Amino acid sequence: MLNKKDLLGIKELSLEEIILFLDTAAGFKDVIGRDIKKVPALRGKTTVNLFFEPSTRTRTSFELAAKRLSMDVINFSVPTSSVVKGEGLIDTALTVQALGADFIIIRHASSGAPYLLAKHLKASIINAGDGTNEHPTQALLDAFTIREKKGDIKGLEIAIVGDIAHSRVAKSNIYCLTKLGARVRLIGPPTLIPDEVKELGVGVFHNMEEGLKNVDVLMMLRIQMERQGKGFFPSTDEYSRNWGLTSERLALAGDSVIVMHPGPMNRGIEIVSEIADGPNSVILDQVTNGIAVRMAVMYLLSGVKR
Amino acid sequence: MSKELMTKEDIDRALTRMAHEIIEKNRGIGKLCLVGIQRGGVYLARRLASKIRMIEKKEIPVGSLDIALYRDDLAIRKEQPVVRRTEVSFEITNLIIILVDDVLFTGRSIRAAMDALMDLGRPAAIQLAVLIDRGHRELPIKADYVGKNIPTALSETVEVQLGEEGSGDRVIIKKTGDQTADAE
Amino acid sequence: MKIAIKGGHIIDPSQATDWIGDIFIDNGRIKEVRKQSATLRSLGKGGQSGRDDPGFRTIDAKGMFVLPGLIDMHVHLREPGFEYKETICTGTLAAVKGGFTAVCCMPNTFPVNDNASVTEFIKRKASQEGHCMVFPIGAITKSQKGIELAEIGTMRDEGCIAFSDDGQPVMNSLIMRRALEYSKAFNVPVISHCEDTTLSESGVMNEGLLSVTLGLKGIPAESEQIMIFRDIVLAELAGGRLHIAHVSTEGSVNLIRSMKERGSNVTAETCPHYFSITEEAVKGYDTNAKVNPPLRTARDVAAIKEGLRDGTIDVIATDHAPHHRDEKLREFDMAPFGISGLETAVSLSLSLVDEGVLTMSQLVEKMATNPARIMQIEQGTIKTDAEASLVLIDRNKKYTVEAQKFVSKGKNTPFEGCILKGKPVLTICRGKIYE
Numbered sequence: 001m002l003n004k005k006d007l008l009g010i011k012e013l014s015l016e017e018i019i020l021f022l023d024t025a026a027g028f029k030d031v032i033g034r035d036i037k038k039v040p041a042l043r044g045k046t047t048v049n050l051f052f053e054p055s056t057r058t059r060t061s062f063e064l065a066a067k068r069l070s071m072d073v074i075n076f077s078v079p080t081s082s083v084v085k086g087e088g089l090i091d092t093a094l095t096v097q098a099l100g101a102d103f104i105i106i107r108h109a110s111s112g113a114p115y116l117l118a119k120h121l122k123a124s125i126i127n128a129g130d131g132t133n134e135h136p137t138q139a140l141l142d143a144f145t146i147r148e149k150k151g152d153i154k155g156l157e158i159a160i161v162g163d164i165a166h167s168r169v170a171k172s173n174i175y176c177l178t179k180l181g182a183r184v185r186l187i188g189p190p191t192l193i194p195d196e197v198k199e200l201g202v203g204v205f206h207n208m209e210e211g212l213k214n215v216d217v218l219m220m221l222r223i224q225m226e227r228q229g230k231g232f233f234p235s236t237d238e239y240s241r242n243w244g245l246t247s248e249r250l251a252l253a254g255d256s257v258i259v260m261h262p263g264p265m266n267r268g269i270e271i272v273s274e275i276a277d278g279p280n281s282v283i284l285d286q287v288t289n290g291i292a293v294r295m296a297v298m299y300l301l302s303g304v305k306r
Numbered sequence: 307m308s309k310e311l312m313t314k315e316d317i318d319r320a321l322t323r324m325a326h327e328i329i330e331k332n333r334g335i336g337k338l339c340l341v342g343i344q345r346g347g348v349y350l351a352r353r354l355a356s357k358i359r360m361i362e363k364k365e366i367p368v369g370s371l372d373i374a375l376y377r378d379d380l381a382i383r384k385e386q387p388v389v390r391r392t393e394v395s396f397e398i399t400n401l402i403i404i405l406v407d408d409v410l411f412t413g414r415s416i417r418a419a420m421d422a423l424m425d426l427g428r429p430a431a432i433q434l435a436v437l438i439d440r441g442h443r444e445l446p447i448k449a450d451y452v453g454k455n456i457p458t459a460l461s462e463t464v465e466v467q468l469g470e471e472g473s474g475d476r477v478i479i480k481k482t483g484d485q486t487a488d489a490e
Numbered sequence: 491m492k493i494a495i496k497g498g499h500i501i502d503p504s505q506a507t508d509w510i511g512d513i514f515i516d517n518g519r520i521k522e523v524r525k526q527s528a529t530l531r532s533l534g535k536g537g538q539s540g541r542d543d544p545g546f547r548t549i550d551a552k553g554m555f556v557l558p559g560l561i562d563m564h565v566h567l568r569e570p571g572f573e574y575k576e577t578i579c580t581g582t583l584a585a586v587k588g589g590f591t592a593v594c595c596m597p598n599t600f601p602v603n604d605n606a607s608v609t610e611f612i613k614r615k616a617s618q619e620g621h622c623m624v625f626p627i628g629a630i631t632k633s634q635k636g637i638e639l640a641e642i643g644t645m646r647d648e649g650c651i652a653f654s655d656d657g658q659p660v661m662n663s664l665i666m667r668r669a670l671e672y673s674k675a676f677n678v679p680v681i682s683h684c685e686d687t688t689l690s691e692s693g694v695m696n697e698g699l700l701s702v703t704l705g706l707k708g709i710p711a712e713s714e715q716i717m718i719f720r721d722i723v724l725a726e727l728a729g730g731r732l733h734i735a736h737v738s739t740e741g742s743v744n745l746i747r748s749m750k751e752r753g754s755n756v757t758a759e760t761c762p763h764y765f766s767i768t769e770e771a772v773k774g775y776d777t778n779a780k781v782n783p784p785l786r787t788a789r790d791v792a793a794i795k796e797g798l799r800d801g802t803i804d805v806i807a808t809d810h811a812p813h814h815r816d817e818k819l820r821e822f823d824m825a826p827f828g829i830s831g832l833e834t835a836v837s838l839s840l841s842l843v844d845e846g847v848l849t850m851s852q853l854v855e856k857m858a859t860n861p862a863r864i865m866q867i868e869q870g871t872i873k874t875d876a877e878a879s880l881v882l883i884d885r886n887k888k889y890t891v892e893a894q895k896f897v898s899k900g901k902n903t904p905f906e907g908c909i910l911k912g913k914p915v916l917t918i919c920r921g922k923i924y925e
Contacts, residue, residue, distance in 0.1 A: 039375035
């Protein structure tokens with residue numbers, strides 16, 4: 001059912017393909033719950049993690065997923081590689097492919113970098129986050145988690161809070177959840193929510209109390225400190241006062257609201273510890289599910305003939 | 307063009323006989339459990355369990371096993387096989403597992419199933435129960451309990467249709483024109 | 491070398507020529523231009539004919555248009571300093587292939603053409619290796635940094651015919667004012683690249699829904715409009731001959747139109763890509779569609795066409811910006827801006843005639859007559875004693891764009907694989923024939 005060798009973005013996936021990824025991930029969640037958390041399915045294949053931006057959690061998640069499928073894993077981090085010596089992106093990737101990579105997991109600061117690789121390489125390219133474009137496996141694991149906790153995603157009221165403009169996690173989630181039939185709304189300061197998103201069929205709120213009413217799923221985004229100096233908001237203190245998730249605000253949402261966060265969290269800024277560690281939080285489930293989803297992605301892509 | 311090899315009644319009688327054979331060979335059901343291979347084997351395993359329950363008046367644990375991730379042909383298939391649930395909620399170490407499948411053909415599915423079971427624990431023994439044995443083994447695998455032996459040509463396909471999947475119960479054989487043994 | 495061009499449809503608005511006729515060329519100059527009379531035509535005669543003389547060439551131009559050699563007043567020849575992207579030799583060869591017999595080259599070379607010795611180098615190279623006329627445009631400010639005026643007078647004397655900091659805007663309004671004022675002493679146009687860099691920042695494509703969904707930083711249309719307004723108002727204050735380079739948005743066209751109605755002497759140019767394709771060409775992160783100003787929306791394309799039709803936009807220039815293949819084969823953010831446009835310009839512009847936006851005569855105005863007038867050069871006319879610089883155009887010839895076959899070193903075009911109709915088939919530059 002899958003006819004593309006790469007996973008570059010949710011934008012390119014049909015609803016059927018998204019559901020295939022989620023259903024397959026359910027099978028893999030069984031595997032990682034056992035004592036022997038390994039299956040021989042992709043034995044002998046090689047995955048290379050090509051991370052041009054630092055990231056421990058996503059990289060580790062992909063690494064574990066690959067290993068659980070019995071693949072060999074190589075980690076290629078920018079500071080330790082020849083990219084520092086001025087080698088271009090395509091040259092680096094071709095070298096990696098010549099070493100025998102079947103999968104290249106790429107995280108890069110430039111939007112579109114994975115698309116460039118997918119065009120020129122035979123290996124399967126998985127986008128682990130490109131610039132401010134997309135982070136498709138994050139959206140898939142988020143959807144999987146929501147489905148697990150809330151059943152059918154269709155019709156759910158889902159709020160994404162924070163720096164939408166610079167968040168590839170937000171974008172991938174917007175595309176994924178709207179395709180699955182959820183009603184998505186964005187909450188945050190006007191400077192961090194581009195006007196044009198309304199054309200994607202989402203609601204926009206600048207007042208958090210308003211925006212949280214009747215919400216079934218609350219997705220908090222990390223606020224990046226670098227944005228503070230550039231006129232997007234005056235201080236993290238002011239941000240937190242207006243858009244930080246506190247227990248009072250959480251009470252305004254629906255009764256059985258679940259709280260999500262892609263990590264890493266700025267405790268005390270966008271989310272308080274009581275909620276992060278509290279009963280509504282599914283943040284740790286997201287981490288576990290991430291491995292199952294990434295296993296499903298690699299398993300399904302491996303079957304597609306070049 | 308297909309031909310019916312077993313009717314609903316034929317299947318039921320065969321399963322009844324197999325249930326008796328399983329109990330006889332193992333001298334009771336003390337250390338037994340049934341594990342069906344997705345999907346046909348799972349329904350058959352449940353039916354065998356209910357027949358055994360009627361005979362011995364005791365419950366026997368039943369699990370389901372998905373073998374997609376242990377297949378030996380993942381690299382050459384056109385498309386990856388669908389991954390289904392593996393639900394074995396009991397400890398299999400030291401138990402005798404009756405592995406159940408609908409059709410025994412090349413034996414590769416059974417090899418994959420055994421590898422999957424080994425990753426779940428260390429059974430005391432594995433015995434194999436199949437509704438249909440159609441020959442053409444490619445690995446040294448033999449069924450302990452067989453519903454019906456049917457000699458076939460490679461260009462034919464044997465299909466076990468079960469009521470749990472919508473249609474009535476029957477076993478049919480038809481020509482595929484395909485010379486290669488295509489498991490599933 | 492004597493050349494006779496017979497039976498072509500000659501169009502030269504500067505001479506009010508728009509009829510079928512013959513042109514006779516001797517020794518690089520036009521000797522005679524005459525209408526083909528109906529009787530002569532029907533008799534199959536038409537002046538001197540048929541002598542098989544090596545010093546004599548007859549070109550049958552029946553069914554073709556004969557236009558004055560076109561003038562591209564906005565090209566980047568890259569020499570000195572970036573010869574790996576293009577040289578004066580390859581760039582001017584691409585120009586004649588594209589139907590241009592004169593080009594004006596921008597100063598963002600290395601070193602920048604901000605002094606007479608670089609100007610002299612360019613002129614010398616052009617006379618030795620150039621295939622068409624080359625008129626250098628000098629920088630407005632030293633190193634194009636926008637801080638100190640460059641030696642405009644001395645450069646003008648050496649051969650610069652206009653001044654621009656193209657590639658950059660002159661962000662400081664006081665400096666732009668001084669530049670306009672000072673230019674009056676030398677009667678040279680000041681060509682402005684209008685972009686508010688504090689708004690466009692590190693943008694790489696048009697700002698809109700597409701830039702949001704592609705995750706690429708956007709350049710708002712307003713960054714162009716703000717500077718156009720500022721420059722025209724400064725020109726009203728300071729005087730001078732302001733020319734707006736590469737207009738790309740609806741708002742810009744509206745601004746220029748209303749200022750012209752108020753009596754401003756501003757002139758403006760656009761490029762073929764701004765009336766042919768939109769920001770959709772960027773989808774898939776195609777760096778060949780990365781250009782500054784960026785490709786805009788369908789509304790902007792319609793407004794540019796309207797601006798050409800009603801005379802708001804005076805000139806079609808290419809902003810020919812060749813780059814090396816490796817530079818464009820990278821992440822979208824890192825690739826340089828620019829489209830290699832000399833060899834597709836005429837075909838793309840002819841579609842305006844097909845669509846009824848311009849007549850052939852008006853097209854020649856935009857691509858020859860007006861550039862000549864604005865830059866004050868004696869080019870772009872077909873008349874007795876003028877230099878023999880002409881182009882023959884087959885309006886019906888269909889072809890597929892193949893960038894690898896470009897004569898320019900720059901193969902960076904978003905039109906790769908497109909089927910275009912109409913192209914220049916023969917160019918004569920000062921009597922030399924290029925086919």
